[in-house]
Amino acid sequence: MRKSFLPVWVFARIAIRRAFRDKVALFFIFAFPLIFLFVFGGIFSKHNSVNFKVSILNDSTNAYAKKFVDLAKSSKSLKVDAEANTLAKAKEKMSRGQLDATITLPQDFGEVKGDYPSGQVTILYTQNNQQAVQVLAPALQAMLQEINAKIVPTITPFTVTTVQLSDKSLSAFDYTFAGLLGFSIVGLGIFGPVNVFPELKKQGVLRRLHTTPLKVWQYFMSNVVSQSTVGLISLAMQFVVAIVVFDLKVSGNIIDLAIFLVLSIVCILGIGLAIGGWAKNERQAAPLSNIVVFPMLFLSGTFFPRFAMPEWLQKVSAFLPLTPVIDGIRLIATEGKTLFQIGPQIGLIAIWIVIIYAIAFRTFRWE
Numbered sequence: 093m094r095k096s097f098l099p100v101w102v103f104a105r106i107a108i109r110r111a112f113r114d115k116v117a118l119f120f121i122f123a124f125p126l127i128f129l130f131v132f133g134g135i136f137s138k139h140n141s142v143n144f145k146v147s148i149l150n151d152s153t154n155a156y157a158k159k160f161v162d163l164a165k166s167s168k169s170l171k172v173d174a175e176a177n178t179l180a181k182a183k184e185k186m187s188r189g190q191l192d193a194t195i196t197l198p199q200d201f202g203e204v205k206g207d208y209p210s211g212q213v214t215i216l217y218t219q220n221n222q223q224a225v226q227v228l229a230p231a232l233q234a235m236l237q238e239i240n241a242k243i244v245p246t247i248t249p250f251t252v253t254t255v256q257l258s259d260k261s262l263s264a265f266d267y268t269f270a271g272l273l274g275f276s277i278v279g280l281g282i283f284g285p286v287n288v289f290p291e292l293k294k295q296g297v298l299r300r301l302h303t304t305p306l307k308v309w310q311y312f313m314s315n316v317v318s319q320s321t322v323g324l325i326s327l328a329m330q331f332v333v334a335i336v337v338f339d340l341k342v343s344g345n346i347i348d349l350a351i352f353l354v355l356s357i358v359c360i361l362g363i364g365l366a367i368g369g370w371a372k373n374e375r376q377a378a379p380l381s382n383i384v385v386f387p388m389l390f391l392s393g394t395f396f397p398r399f400a401m402p403e404w405l406q407k408v409s410a411f412l413p414l415t416p417v418i419d420g421i422r423l424i425a426t427e428g429k430t431l432f433q434i435g436p437q438i439g440l441i442a443i444w445i446v447i448i449y450a451i452a453f454r455t456f457r458w459e
Contacts, residue, residue, distance in 0.1 A: 100310050101317070104317035107315065107319075108321055108322060121280060121326050122326050124279070125272065126329065126333060128272055129269075129333055129334065130337075132272060132395070133268070133334065143169050144169060144170055144224060144228050144231075145173060145190065145192050146170055146172060146173065146194065146228070147182040148195045148197070149177070149179060149197070150196075151199045152198065152199055152201040152202055152211070154203060154209070154211075156211065157197050160201075163238065163239075170231070176191060179194070186221070192217070192224045193216060195216075195232065196213070196215075198212070208243055213232055266426040267393070267397045269330075269426075270418050270421040270422035270426070271393055271396075271418055273353075273418070274356075274394050274421065275394050275395075276330065277356055277417060278414065280319060280322070280357065281323075281359075281360035281364050282360060283364070284319060285315065285361070285368035285369070286364050286367050286377045288368065289368030289371070290374050293457070301458070309453070312453075315361065316357075320354050320358065323353070323357045327353055341426070343426055343428035344423075344426075345430065348424055352421065352434075352438070353421070359417065359444050359445050359448065362449045363448055364381075365456070366449075366452035367380050370455040387412070388412050388413065391405065391412060391415075392412050392414035392417075393409075393415065393418050398410075398415070413444045416437035416440040416444075417437075417441065419434075420434050420438065423437070
């Protein structure tokens with residue numbers, strides 16, 4: 093029994109060393125996923141608040157106008173462009189898309205008319221910024237309401253209050269991070285064997301291995317061990333970056349998460365072994381891998397949550413191999429579930445492992 097597993101460890105060590113010596117492999121295994129993490133993390137991180145780029149043209153010398161300008165400049169939702177200090181400059185920047193809108197205060201803003209001071213703020217915008225202004229106008233009205241409350245006492249018979257629940261909800265970055273891990277597993281498990289196996293066949297390496305007592309299951313297992321080891325290191329690096337840079341909160345058990353990640357790598361790797369083992373050359377492997385990979389990337393919740401899809405598409409995509417992988421990562425890492433609580437995801441992955449590896453063993457070619 094020990095002799096049967098000896099080739100597994102030997103070839104696994106060789107594959108791991110080859111991966112760490114190959115600069116191109118190092119880039120795609122470690123650097124490329126981190127680049128995606130920084131890009132999507134910067135977009136969907138909770139620190140990335142929505143703001144509007146505006147210019148303010150204040151023609152009033154009134155204290156109330158100055159108060160409004162100060163509130164606007166201190167607002168987190170507004171980024172005031174000091175260079176666009178004339179209407180001509182503001183129009184030029186809006187036409188180029190450098191500004192979302194221009195806020196103007198007339199000369200009589202804040203003057204007393206009747207019993208109280210009054211004034212009207214005007215928002216200038218282009219046709220392309222109509223949606224932005226629908227959010228900007230209420231934000232400015234809230235600033236004016238703060239000034240109004242100090243001038244005119246208001247009676248509010250009907251009010252709204254808020255109550256924070258103890259339950260934690262997922263942020264956009266929580267969904268995105270689980271999807272990015274799934275993307276990394278796909279790149280590691282599918283594109284690795286798909287690129288390597290046809291090259292080894294072309295060089296005659298697999299044909300020479302076939303003349304040895306090495307069995308298919310031993311060769312497959314050595315790939316599983318090596319890819320799982322390298323994959324866990326790559327995924328761990330992404331977790332560290334997400335925690336340090338984007339303040340990710342990992343709620344689940346680390347051991348449960350590591351076990352599930354290994355199971356996920358084994359599942360997705362089977363697809364790469366099946367395609368790479370069947371294909372005679374790169375011309376056969378590349379199109380088939382793209383046909384398999386791209387539907388999973390777009391339908392399994394890799395880059396956006398599946399609940400945003402039509403209901404019928406959610407039901408169909410739930411049975412894709414990558415869907416339980418991403419769902420399981422999210423449930424453990426961000427919702428604190430255990431392996432026993434994600435039985436449906438593990439069960440579906442186990443079914444896919446049986447199906448995929450049965451196909452991989454039947455279609456594998458040594459040359």
